[in-house]
Amino acid sequence: MGRAVAIIGMGQTKHGRRYDVTYPDLVREGVQAAFEDASLTPADIDGVVFGTMPSMMEGVAMTHFYFADALRAVGKPMMKTETCGTTGMSLAITGYYWVASGLADIVLVVGSEKMHEGDSQATMSTVLEPFYLRPFLAGAPGVFSMLAQSWMERYDIPEDKGREAAGKISVDHHKDAFDNPYAHIKKDLSMEDVTNGKVITYPYRLWDICPNSDGTCAVIFASEEKAKKLCARPAWVKGVGFCGDEYWYGDSDKVAWECAIDTAKQAYKQAGITNPLKELDVAEVYNPFTYVELIHYECFGFCEPGKAAEATLKGTFSRGGELPCDPSGGVLCTNPIGATALVRVAEAAMQVAGKAGDHQIDGAKTALAHGLGGVSQFNGMMILGSSL
């Protein structure tokens, strides 16, 4: 269907507290890294796709104007795609369709956030309408707290077991991040450090939760013809999926979450995947909060519903396990929101292109990237492969 599309370049900034650069400079740094990775120049690009979280995150609205020069977009066609936390994935999907449609051959896709210039939780509270939801769902922790609790309640998961599985995810990812030169938080944690951490919203404690990060990610998509000409090891887009749920938080089941399940179905169908646990070599699951990652293992069919804790504790999703998840350290260690899901795509592309350095999963041929957004309302997915 459509034209084949590949990723031929990925760039990331060093994510973290970037007081050393202005916001446009941070964007420029990520864009430049992608150009260098692909050995291309701005003149080679047919169009630019850009997006972030809501403008008030940093106090500048419609930042594609402000960043036009940093994006190297002057005199070029642009798209401005934004879908909350899924923004990064929606950006990648826009780049994919732009090339697949035949309307462009090479597209630069950029996502960014400079969260230390604003108040992210205050901004995110405004995703909620002012009458019913805003008074009780301030920011992300409240939303994900209910999600974790309903998961444990639904499947009769003992509190300790849920805690231990989420704890393992935290310990592993914070350690994994040491091998990722772009990661923000890198930490040697013991299980006790995590389980005794300060409670933020039950059952989440300090180390169950992602940081605020400043960062940019840039990815270059190309047509089959261009990719074969320009890139020794392109990462081919094998499947994409996206699904939006209804807005009112209480109206849908977020545990056996149809929106996430359907997203995976779309992407698996296009990629011809029937047994994700066997056929995927690595997955970058969008995991801003530990329990969220567990729930998505189930929705994506990595394990049976209600069995994510067992599988995690068995090591199925660890670095040496059957399906390593988030070897980059994931969102848990690095979260410049507008870039975050695009980082998942870049990391998946790096894995199948054999460019992931110290966190390379040996022989990875098929990788999954995921984005999650809204008040648990949106899921997006892209599956990448080393061969066409």
Place this chain on the structure above:
Amino acid sequence: MSNRVAIVDVAQTPGSESSDNFLDQLYGVCKEVLDKTGVSREEVGCVISAASDVFHGGISCANAYYWDSGAGFLKNGSRQDGESLLAFYYGVMRILSGHFDTVLVVGICKGSENPSDDMITHFYTDPFYQRQVGLNEIFAAALQMRAYMDTYGIKEEQCAQVVVKNLGNALRNPYAHLKQRIDLEDVMQSRVLTDPLKEMECAPKSEGMVALLLASEEKAKELTEKPVWFKGFGSSMDTFYLGDRNLLESEITNAAKQAYAMAGIKDPRKEIDVAEITEPYAFQELLWCEGIGFCGPGEGGKLIESGATQMNGDIPVNPSGGVLANNPYVSRGLYRLAEVVLQIKGQAGERQLAKDVNTGLAHGTHGFAGQFHAVAIVGT
């Protein structure tokens, strides 16, 4: 794989303030366009919306609140922020990719729940240089208008004539926001807002929900006897700081060039039958008409005086009344397209042009003095 995309039908709300809430208004246009085409919500392939975090009644992540009211429940979809014509282009991409047969494109703006547009456009400024001096879209437009008059000898009366033409056209458009019978004197006497811009030369703040159903060639032929085909598209971004730009040579020329190349148009003035131009400030209609090649540089004043852009002229511009009569900031680009589609289908009611309308141009712009432009060409 189909290589053509059609607009099957459109639905829009009037621009005046409505007592319907945000979600009901959007639901209404989605339902209307689906009913008209006989397509059920379940059959729609995906939904691409245009909405902006800052023009959204204080609710951010502007794709979240209306997702289900906008027919998106458990559907694939996406959103464009800023220029709504990009949502149309994205819909076209999705169909051309072969993955979808139908795409619902919606534009969303409930102006009555927003602060003034210029309070919002002030936030386009960078925090270091521009914000300190209070720059916003109207100040930038005033600078541009002054440069236009100084460089080419364009007269204030010529700019004011755009208002007389467009508000005159709006009297026949049931979806227009401003309905005023006015003459040149009224415009010239209206209060100066930002010299040299007068109040009636600046667009109002309006509401606007608009929905368009796109379909692949095969599907479109099943759904309508009068498909309006996608012919060409172009867009272009200019550099950010006003001082670095020549405000009279905008990226509209580049956007139009791309669209014409795709549509195979060589002589736009002759080949285009109707144009809907985004002119939030009256003089911009003249300047943008130059940019898309309806006349030469500096000839915009003569163009309006010649009557060519009137309803009965050789190249009617803004038969809907344009943005001066109806300005739902975010969805206004899609409103331009919706009007062109109705003109081509021959369904524009009292404002239907007397001649055959086969090819139309829809233009959208936002940003200071037109930092970004998009041009779409559609036709029979």
